[in-house]
Amino acid sequence: MNATLLRLVVVHGLQLPALALWWWGTPPWAAVTAALWGSAVCCLGTDSGWRWWNRLLLAEAVVWLAFAIPW
Numbered sequence: 001m002n003a004t005l006l007r008l009v010v011v012h013g014l015q016l017p018a019l020a021l022w023w024w025g026t027p028p029w030a031a032v033t034a035a036l037w038g039s040a041v042c043c044l045g046t047d048s049g050w051r052w053w054n055r056l057l058l059a060e061a062v063v064w065l066a067f068a069i070p071w
Contacts, residue, residue: 004050011045011057018064035068 001009015038022034042061046054 004053007045007047008053008057011041014041014045022067032068035064038064 018034018038018041021030021037025031025034039061042057042064046057
């Protein structure tokens with residue numbers, strides 16, 4: 001497994017606690033905290049040399065924050 005793919009797997013694995021918090025937490029603060037955690041993990045994972053992975057992770061960060069807006 002190359003380093004870029006491994007980084008993507010690690011970043012998505014680090015988002016699992018945020019998903020659990022979002023699912024089982026008490027709204028609205030659980031949703032906001034999960035969105036901040038998930039978007040921060042996505043932004044911090046954008047150190048790869050391949051631009052499409054970076055764009056994917058930044059798009060995921062935006063989606064995390066957009067889902068927290070209704071709360």
